[in-house]
Every structure is written in structure tokens, then in C-alpha cells.
Amino acid sequence: MKSALHLGSIALLVVTWIVASHMLGERLLPEPKAVVLALLDEARSGALAFNLSVTLLRVFASFAIAMALGTLIGLLMGRNPIFNWLADPWLIVLLNLPALVIIVLAYIWAGLTDTAAIAAVALNKLPIAIVTIREGARALDPMLDEMATVFRMSRRLRLIKVTLPQLAPYLVATARSGLSLVWKIVLIVEMLGRPNGVGFEIGAAFQLFDVTRILAYALAFTVVMLAIEAFLVQPLERHVSRWRLRPA
Numbered sequence: 001m002k003s004a005l006h007l008g009s010i011a012l013l014v015v016t017w018i019v020a021s022h023m024l025g026e027r028l029l030p031e032p033k034a035v036v037l038a039l040l041d042e043a044r045s046g047a048l049a050f051n052l053s054v055t056l057l058r059v060f061a062s063f064a065i066a067m068a069l070g071t072l073i074g075l076l077m078g079r080n081p082i083f084n085w086l087a088d089p090w091l092i093v094l095l096n097l098p099a100l101v102i103i104v105l106a107y108i109w110a111g112l113t114d115t116a117a118i119a120a121v122a123l124n125k126l127p128i129a130i131v132t133i134r135e136g137a138r139a140l141d142p143m144l145d146e147m148a149t150v151f152r153m154s155r156r157l158r159l160i161k162v163t164l165p166q167l168a169p170y171l172v173a174t175a176r177s178g179l180s181l182v183w184k185i186v187l188i189v190e191m192l193g194r195p196n197g198v199g200f201e202i203g204a205a206f207q208l209f210d211v212t213r214i215l216a217y218a219l220a221f222t223v224v225m226l227a228i229e230a231f232l233v234q235p236l237e238r239h240v241s242r243w244r245l246r247p248a
Contacts, residue, residue, distance in 0.1 A: 030212040038216040047201070048220060055186060055197040055221065058114065062121035063182045067175065069122070070129025075163070077130065078137020094127035103189055112193045121185045128181065129174045136170030172237045179233065183225055 014032055021029045042048035077084040077091075103120045110116035140163065148158045164171075190199025198221045205213035 028211065030215065034212050035215045035219060038212045039220055042213075042216060042220075048217075051196060051198050051201050051217070052220060052224060055183075055190065055199065056224070058118055058121065058186050058190070058197065059179075059183050061118045062125065062186065063175075063179060065118065065122040066125035066129050066178060066182070067171075070126050070174065070178075071133050071167075071171065073126075074130040074133025075137045075167070078134040078140075084134070091127055091130055094123070095131070099124045099185055099188070103185075103192060107193045114194070117186075117189045117194055120189055121182055124185050125178050125182050129178055132170050132174040132177075133167065136167045140166050172233075176229075176233050176237065179225075179228070183221070187221075 017032055021031045026034070039048065073087065077087055102123050106116040106120035106123070110119065144162050144166070148162050153161070186197075187199035187202065190197035191203035194200050198217050201217050202214050205217070
């Protein structure tokens with residue numbers, strides 16, 4: 001039933017796309033067939049696989065850095081009131097600083113390099129990760145901490161057996177929201193200062209007003225990210241939340 005609804009929704013989207021294409025004209029909105037043919041041409045040339053792989057590497061590198069630092073800082077802020085008081089103004093600044101400003105400054109200070117691009121994306125994702133993990137750290141059960149103290153658990157064992165299992169839902173929520181944010185910002189970073197990647201190709205197509213190629217790359221990258229969501233993020237979320245489904 002669920003699969004049938006998904007297929008029906010996709011079919012409705014395609015029909016709407018075709019109707020809109022006839023209303024707006026092929027130049028502004030090409031039909032799905034033209035976009036798919038352009039996508040196949042890019043795939044045959046090898047450009048699609050290369051640009052997708054480059055962009056995905058930047059996505060996962062930025063995501064991993066932001067998640068690692070965000071978890072560490074968020075945990076410290078949630079557990080240490082003094083550190084939270086000191087770091088909170090910095091967090092507020094990062095939360096409200098426009099992504100474009102961070103990207104431009106990163107390129108000016110570090111040059112038009114992959115290091116600058118990845119750092120800019122990670123820095124845009126970092127404050128959201130910190131806020132979510134901080135709330136999770138504040139919600140940790142103090143009785144479990146007391147139990148760990150009574151049993152004289154080492155810091156490492158306490159982290160693995162007590163803290164991380166309680167933080168797991170917050171980590172998954174951070175990962176899910178963060179991944180959707182990171183890949184959008186990566187495209188902007190590539191458009192502004194990288195010589196390859198999906199964002200660069202979309203920027204080049206924009207210069208030529210090639211809407212077909214823009215939609216082809218957008219469609220390819222969207223399909224990849226939906227696959228990651230369906231086969232990686234959602235199963236992980238179900239695994240972490242499996243205890244909610246257990247009968248009382």
C-alpha cells in the first residue's frame with residue numbers, strides 16, 4: 001500500500017512537470033524526457049560520476065567534522081555550566097551568521113581550496129549540531145550517572161555504556177537535519193569557488209542558461225541523497241528508536 005502511494009505520488013509529479021513544461025515552454029522548463037536524456041549524456045561521458053563523487057566526498061567530510069566537533073562541544077556545554085556560559089555567545093553568533101559570509105571569508109582567508117570549502121560547510125553545520133546535542137546532554141538521567149559512579153566505571157566505559165546510548169536519538173536527529181543542510185551548502189560552496197562538483201556544473205549551466213543541464217544535475221544529486229536517506233539514515237533512526245516500539 002505504501003509503495004503504491006509512493007509510485008502514485010511520483011507519477012503525479014511527472015504529470016505536473018509535463019503540464020507545467022507545456023505551459024511555460026521548453027526553454028524555461030524542459031520536459032522530463034529531455035532532462036533524462038541530458039542526464040544519460042553526462043553519465044556516458046563520465047562527468048556525472050566524477051562530479052557526484054567529488055561533491056559527496058565534500059559532503060561527508062564536512063558532515064563528519066561538524067558531527068564530531070558538535071557532539072564534543074554540545075556535550076561539554078550541556079554538562080558544564082561554566083563552559084556553557086563562556087561558549088554560548090559564540091554559539092549565538094554562529095547561529096545567526098549568514099552562510100554566504102562564512103563561505104566568502106573562508107575563501108578569502110584560506111584560498112580557493114577544498115580545505116576552505118569543507119571548513120566553511122562544517123562551520124555552517126556546527127552550531128545546529130551543538131544546540132541539539134547540548135539539549136540531549138541536559139536531558140541525561142542523573143540516576144544513571146550515580147550508578148556509573150557507584151560501579152566505578154572508567155570515563156571511556158561511562159561514555160560508551162551510559163552517555164552515548166542516551167544521546168543516540170539526539171545524534172540521529174542531528175545527523176538527519178545536518179545532512180540535508182550540508183549538501184545544500186556544499187553546492188553553493190562549489191558554485192562560488194571550486195572547479196568541479198555538482199555545484200560547479202550547475203553554476204556553469206546557469207551562465208549558459210542551460211535549464212536542462214541544471215535540472216539533470218539537480219535530479220541526479222537529489223536521487224543520491226534520497227537513497228542515502230532511505231537506506232542509511234532511516235534504518236539507523238529505526239534502530240536507535242527500536243525501544244519505543246517494544247510492548248510495555
